[in-house]
Amino acid sequence: MMKLGMFLEGSGHHVAAWRDPDVDPNGRQTLAHYLDIARTAECGKFDLLFMADTNATFGADDVDSWTRTTQASRLEPITLLGAIAAVTERIGLVATATTTYFEPFHVARFFASLDQISGGRAGWNLVTSLAVAEAYNFGRETHPHHGDRYVRAREFAKVVLGLWDSWEDGAVIADKQNGVYFDRSKLHFLNHKGKHFAVRGPLTVHRSPQGHPVIVQAGQSDDGRDLAGETAEVTFTVQQELEAGRAFYADIKRRAAAHGRPPGAIKVMPGVMTVIGRTRTEAAEKYERLQALLSPELAIKDLSSQFGFDLSTYPLDGPVPDPRTDLEQRGRVKVMVDLARRENLTIRQLYKRVYGQRGHRVVIGTATEVADALELWFRGGAADGFNLMPLTFPRGLEDIVDLLIPELQRRGLFRKEYEGKTLRENLGLPIPENRWVVERTQKDAG
Ligand SMILES: Cc1cc2nc3c(=O)[nH]c(=O)nc-3n(C[C@H](O)[C@H](O)[C@H](O)COP(=O)(O)O)c2cc1C
Known part of the structure; x- marks a missing residue:
């Protein structure tokens, strides 16, 4: 089955979406807007909601340009997904957090908490930061170089994964009689000392129902793909064309295999902006209406x-x-x-x-035509699923849920019901074993 992400983005994914006559331009700052989207996406049985993020405004660097876009303000994703967790039950919640400016302890704790409160539905999109201007918000004068960012990202991911293993399953025994809350043998210190980080641990959040949050990555460079092959369980990508999509897909699976991981351990999900109409002309008109505003x-x-x-x-x-x-x-x-x-x-x-579509592939047409385009990539070895990007919210999402999803279901390409309760169960990813349990089992066996 195809995996589907719903990429949340304020008023919609087209840069001029907020100017569409059907869009409430203030909605993007309100909780009600996102709750409405989340509920609709869950009705559509999407695997996950995805939120990108930057800690600075990016793109052209002059404030006069910003005044003509929605780029300069956005809600912080982990906070927003925490609120969405309360009103949803099955859909995964994936937020972006940067390894370049945050500390691994913060990231491990934020996402472990989101994972707990959502019952095992959290995912971390690991980025090394696109926006050079983030440096100025974190006491730096320059953005670290690409290669250096990835060196730090590698160590960062290692620390986060280590912290997520601080608690074994079943560590809490809550023995009221004897006054023992948890089993000491199931709590572990990380004691990491590396080039960038020194982190003792343990993490202050227990292990979640899905083991730990799903790791998502979206780097396109060699370093980015390497990191994905080593650690990511979902990778988003920006390929425009089938051959390039196939090559990227094969490359990611090959890099994962080099780290001893089976092909199913990492899902490749290209971003696709969808523009759906009841006729092809209607879809094209929706798109052109916004293109004319560029x-x-x-x-x-x-x-x-x-x-x-x-x-x-x-x-x-x-x-x-x-x-x-x-x-x-x-x-x-x-x-x-x-x-x-x-x-x-x-x-x-x-x-x-x-x-208009911020570098992503765009597919315009009827639900049948859009389903054809997705099926071609899915069956053609270029995608395990897609991160769908509606032209506008909420209308573009409603078109997907009302028209495209039933068509994919009719073709047997997409679920009719969620397979499980956690993001891992729905994505078909295994629950990662806790390293301390693995070590103990090996010792006992040896
Ligand atoms: C689909 C997609 C989504 C991304 N989302 C973000 C984001 O939210 N924030 C960010 O700083 N970088 C984001 N990135 C950037 C990458 O994760 C990566 O840090 C950046 O592209 C530089 O690495 P690269 O040269 O390996 O691509 C995204 C990239 C892609 C392809």
């Missing part, structure tokens, strides 16, 4: 910040120049440049293809 000036600024130099001096209808080679977001920019080269796009054509 500002060429903002689009060029955004593209320039991604390419690493000012593109406004280049002819809009001329060829796309090569980006800088020392870029921070090299993986995502490569996907864009490959698209431009493959289809011989001009700068204007490129921004029209990528800016």
Whole structure:
């Protein structure tokens, strides 16, 4: 079965979504808006809700540009997903947290808590941070280099995983008679000392019903894919085209195998912006309505910040120049440049293809046509599922749940009922064994 994520994003995934006549532009700051989305997504039997995050505004770096987008303000995802946990029962809750600016103890504790209060539905999207400006909010003058960020990310993940094993299952005995709350032999100190972190532990949250939160990752570079192969259980990606999608899929499974992990241990879920109508014309009109609101000036600024130099001096209808080679977001920019080269796009054509949907693949059509496009990738060895990105909220999500999901179910590609209560059960991922239990079992056997 296909795995489906619902990527939450304020008013919708198109950069102009907040200007759509059907959208309440203030909704994105209210709890009611997200609860409504979460309930609808759970009715649609989505595996998970996903929230991206940055700790600074990113994109073009001038405040005048920000005033024309919704980018400068967003709710903090772990807090929001905590509230959503209270009104949902089955859907997974995946939030983003950066390894570049946070401390592993914080991240381990936040996500372990979300996992407990949701009954085992939490996931951590491990990122090394896209927004260079995050540095200025954490006492730094510069954003660490790409390679350095991944060195820290590796150690960070190791510490978080170690902390999540602090408590064995069944550690709490709550023996009222003798006044013993937990079994000392089932609590473990980590005592980690590495290049970036010194963390004694133990974590102050018990082991959750799914062992520990699911680890999600979305790096596209070599370092990013390596880290995914080693630790991630879900990986989001930005491929636009089937062959590139297949190559990415095979590469991730190969890297996982190099770490002794079976192919099913990591689910590859490309992001897809869906635009669904009852007819193809209706769908195309929805998309074009928002495309017409794109500002060429903002689009060029955004593209320039991604390419690493000012593109406004280049002819809009001329060829796309090569980006800088020392870029921070090299993986995502490569996907864009490959698209431009493959289809011989001009700068204007490129921004029209990528800016509105923030670099993700877009599929426009009837539910049947969108289901065909997803099925092709799913059966074609390019995806285990998809992270769906509605054009607008809530209308675009309602189109998915009312039209697309029944079509996928009819084809036997998507569940009609949740398989289990935890995110791992629904994704078909095993419950990770606690390292201390494994060690003890091996000792006993040996
Ligand atoms: C689908 C997707 C979602 C992402 N979400 C975030 C995010 O919310 N916050 C962030 O800082 N980076 C995000 N990233 C960035 C990556 O996780 C990664 O840190 C960045 O792309 C640099 O690594 P790379 O060069 O390996 O791609 C996302 C990337 C992708 C492809």
